[in-house]
Amino acid sequence: MSLMDKRVSPNGLRVFEAAARHLSFTAAARELRSTQSAVSQQVRxxxxxxxxxxxxxxxxxxxxxxxxxxxFEAVQEGFATIENTIDRLQRRHRNPRLNILTDFSLASYWLLPRLPDFRARHPDIDVRIQTNQGVFDWQGQEVDIAIVFGDRRGLEGATRLLDEEVFPVCSPGFLDQHGPIDGLARLGEVPLLTLSADQGQQWLDWPGYFARLGGRVQPAPSELIFNNYPLLVQAAIAGQGVALGWRGLVDDLIERGMLTGLDGLSLSTSNGYGMIDVHPEDRRDAKRAFMAWILAG
Known part of the structure; x- marks a missing residue:
């Protein structure tokens, strides 16, 4: 039977909670700006x-x-849930939230380093980053903007952000030990670090890279295989092998001397990253501000 069926007054529960918390009808009355007799009557x-x-x-x-x-325990828990929900709704109203979906790679090496600038410009907007290393599916998810990797057909209707330019990268120490690496033949002889694409991702892998640049040189078996690009990059920084680096993602690491790019072995494709407005009918100022900021950067 529901509380409505029993006609239990929410105010009666509030009075009960105060009396139970203080273990005093008098103290509860002072908190509620009532009288001891009124509290006693409502509890009764x-x-x-x-x-x-x-x-x-x-x-x-x-x-x-x-x-x-x-x-008492149940009422306190219920009131806490109500208060937390009200607080969350009020904060959401005060600070609009944007849900951004992208992959680990772009989030780690492209978006997050830039995000402080957006937050400084728009401190009232809460940005929530969701990451996924597999094939993206934002249907049924709370997503406002998706920044995804794909080919031209897959990015149809998206705003192009980054074109795919790929080149081998390794640590300076690795290059000192194994270099020079000045061609595909030598590249195929050194340890390679592989980013798996076992979930149907469309980024370039080593076999595709070698095939596009010649097709006759087969790389040696990879020593390490990763399904997470930031981990692969950390392995390259640690000198464990050569990885494929994406222009726009590893530039800062190269500038800081953590990686060396073998630009002479660079390869461009028609793939890239694009920004998708998941709900174009939603014209909130917060979303428009974020998209304009992305394009201006």
């Missing part, structure tokens, strides 16, 4: 409605009964 009415004794009246105070303690 609640007990009659529920058919339960919630308090034992003892000398100079009250004590919760077992049912009273159980109800």
């Amino acid at each position: 009415a609640l007990e009659e409605q529920l058919g339960l004794t919630l308090f034992d009246r003892v000398h100079r105070g009250v004590r919760l009964t077992e049912p009273g303690q159980a109800l």
